[in-house]
């Protein structure tokens with residue numbers, strides 16, 4: 001391999017270094033120079049967490065072979081606050097609250113810096129356009145754009161520098177006031193270390209072999225060739241688990257690595273720890289796995305049928321969880337109703353797409369404590385499970401939660417921490433695993449896809465007499481949070497409405513799809529989508545205004561839900577009033593409206609998405625046209 | 626992951642050809658790398674081991690830009706961002722800045738080259754329809770027996786299908802020559818899922834020249850991509866537009882014409898609907914920029930598609 005002798009200026013300092021020809025600039029600055037402020041969110045040019053200046057031009061360093069940096073001047077996020085003092089833009093991000101998990105923020109700050117350098121007077125549209133290559137999954141873009149506008153105005157003297165300072169909230173006066181985020185400086189500067197940014201002396205790099213099959217028996221796994229490779233320090237399979245294997249949120253149905261059979265494409269089968277990522281990857285290719293294909297099942301309805309392939313022996317009917325709720329007598333309710341409406345609703349799997357792909361670091365400390373550092377949303381539960389799995393007393397297992405670069409529920413499952421623990425124990429060296437974006441998508445939980453059959457019986461005046469719902473969710477290959485999601489879905493199925501007769505059944509079903517798990521709103525989305533869509537359809541059939549049908553049925557203070565929860569206060573009526581007002585709602589049933597609606601295309605409604613704000617700026621082509 | 630043992634950055638065409646000669650069968654050409662690096666990832670080509678990458682983006686001849694009254698010469702390694710930064714280029718290629726602003730994002734445009742866009746030959750490549758509307762010709766070069774042999778051909782003949790071109794083994798794309806069309810009104814329309822970083826479902830380049838009153842078409846160039854395996858010129862529509870005065874009715878009739886051409890593999894119905902709206906918006910924007918007489922167009926059309 002012909003190393004590259006790189007001469008460049010990095011953050012104002014000259015460097016002479018050798019680099020590997022396959023390294024990208026991003027690898028070089030993060031791994032070799034330990035400048036970890038810029039992140040790798042996707043590695044494919046899509047997210048902008050890796051944005052750096054190359055000779056003053058902003059570029060995505062994941063798309064730059066390091067050789068392209070030859071002779072160049074590179075500035076990373078670390079160049080902006082070199083003396084410790086934040087730049088005006090960084091201060092503005094802090095002030096505007098433009099950071100949540102913070103993972104996208106270094107890249108955002110870089111893109112904003114570039115935008116204001118190119119046009120110090122850029123308006124909001126142009127700012128949006130110039131930040132178009134950067135994605136944020138949690139802050140939402142408004143605060144980010146607010147921050148850039150604030151910085152622009154301070155830089156141009158339109159606002160005093162004091163506009164960047166803290167506006168104190170009065171004592172004990174927190175709710176309804178802006179509170180400064182104390183963690184923002186570490187995020188806007190790139191100083192905060194996420195798990196993938198952490199290193200330890202002697203650290204090994206982990207890669208995971210994943211199943212290409214949805215359902216197959218593991219006949220044999222031969223790791224000997226991989227283990228014999230130079231630079232490979234450890235290879236593990238489920239045979240290396242010393243204790244009682246199995247983890248989960250409600251049922252411990254998932255092994256650390258596939259045991260006996262694989263149940264979905266992307267399931268971990270073996271893992272390697274090696275001196276570098278490339279060696280670990282090559283070792284994966286040397287592991288020989290013999291699979292015997294089994295008939296897979298991908299559709300939950302089919303999985304419920306007798307004779308369908310069984311995913312887990314303990315659940316021969318493939319039912320992970322069934323939650324039934326019965327109130328009153330729905331059949332009687334339907335008989336009393338003037339109108340019965342039946343529809344089917346479906347929702348799809350959704351990926352959380354947090355900007356930080358999963359990553360973790362593990363080591364065995366001086367006291368023999370197995371330590372796992374990762375962005376883990378449930379460390380206490382995981383610590384207990386792992387102690388059992390690796391057969392150690394709880395005092396010898398420690399979980400440290402690193403900053404979570406976005407989770408949204410997707411980091412609640414212990415899907416890789418067990419492998420890290422085993423490899424740290426096996427090699428007695430620190431080990432680190434950083435998922436690629438693709439790996440994160442293929443192997444981690446998704447939002448439950450659902451199919452809902454909903455029947456509702458109503459009186460002519462809009463009162464709901466009965467609701468019957470059967471929701472079938474694809475839980476995928478492992479239980480994870482399915483049980484909780486089914487419970488929550490059932491609890492929220494009838495919405496905030498008074499309904500005397502209710503019959504709800506929610507089913508979480510095992511299939512050979514990617515497991516479903518926790519995701520923001522946890523089951524509420526699926527049932528609320530069905531119930532609320534249904535109410536609109538019923539309103540149309542009854543000639544009622546959609547707001548009206550909800551008011552007619554709304555729970556009031558002191559109501560009791562269909563699961564017997566007593567509600568002290570119910571704010572639904574206020575919420576409906578506020579939504580009606582804010583939307584400029586045109587009253588009436590959907591069928592009574594004319595061809596044109598007065599509440600659409602109002603002056604304050606959002607214009608269609610367009611590009612080209614920069615052409616309108618003075619001195620550019622458009623102005624000259 | 627793209628794994629190579631050597632990464633070469635030749636400083637001249639001769640050096641590049643020498644390296645290609647010596648490493649026959651074990652190298653790959655790269656320029657901006659914005660197609661190549663994402664290609665070598667899981668789900669696409671996966672980990673790829675190539676002994677040598679030859680980066681042609683620093684060869685001066687491939688970076689050359691020449692603009693005169695009738696022709697424009699674009700070195701193959703011209704980054705897309707140049708169409709936004711270089712006023713002379715923007716004047717000579719009026720739809721290019723509109724295309725560039727929708728192309729990836731500001732950062733990727735600084736790397737992505739025109740040559741890479743052409744040779745990659747994605748049916749969704751954005752620059753290609755604009756260039757085809759400019760009657761672009763590619764200049765190819767190859768080292769044969771120590772002599773550099775060049776050949777030229779029309780861009781639409783060079784691209785033969787999705788991911789396929791007439792580029793021969795050992796050959797490099799050196800430059801693209803195309804018509805300079807100053808004074809034309811240009812527009813570019815693109816449909817994708819979001820504003821930036823979006824691959825076109827359909828895209829359309831429009832170039833229009835009107836008479837001095839702004840009432841009659843003197844020349845129209847239309848090229849569309851994403852509706853079939855390769856971008857196409859809409860010559861029938863061009864002829865129809867030139868056959869009479871500019872009017873809202875003529876634009877509407879023209880917009881209906883290419884709908885039947887949609888032959889993409891997926892989402893045909895959607896693409897058909899898109900094409901009509903697209904044609905109208907593209908034509909409207911282009912004729913306005915070409916100085917159309919306002920009275921020739923209906924206000925209604927402008928409200929709906931402007």
Ligand SMILES: Cc1cc2nc3c(=O)[nH]c(=O)nc-3n(C[C@H](O)[C@H](O)[C@H](O)COP(=O)(O)OP(=O)(O)OC[C@H]3O[C@@H](n4cnc5c(N)ncnc54)[C@H](O)[C@@H]3O)c2cc1C
Pocket residue numbers: 044045046653654655656657658659660661662663681687701702727728729730733736737738739740741742743744745749750751752792796797798799822823824825
């Ligand atoms: C996030 C993202 C967004 C994108 N958005 C868009 C978009 O909106 N519109 C669009 O059209 N494209 C888009 N692309 C694709 C890509 O950026 C373009 O196709 C770009 O023009 C490719 O040029 P390059 O120089 O980077 O190609 P490279 O990856 O360097 O090369 C691509 C191919 O061309 C060959 N090649 C390059 N130069 C030569 C030459 N001179 N002679 C012979 N062969 C050559 C290479 O061997 C390779 O096969 C996007 C890519 C990414 C990652």
Ligand code: FES
Pocket residue numbers: 039040041042043044045046047048049050051060061062063
């Ligand atoms: S754009 Fe480079 S890591 Fe996402």
Ligand code: FES
Pocket residue numbers: 099100101102103104105135136137138139355405406
């Ligand atoms: S703050 Fe932007 S991704 Fe989390």
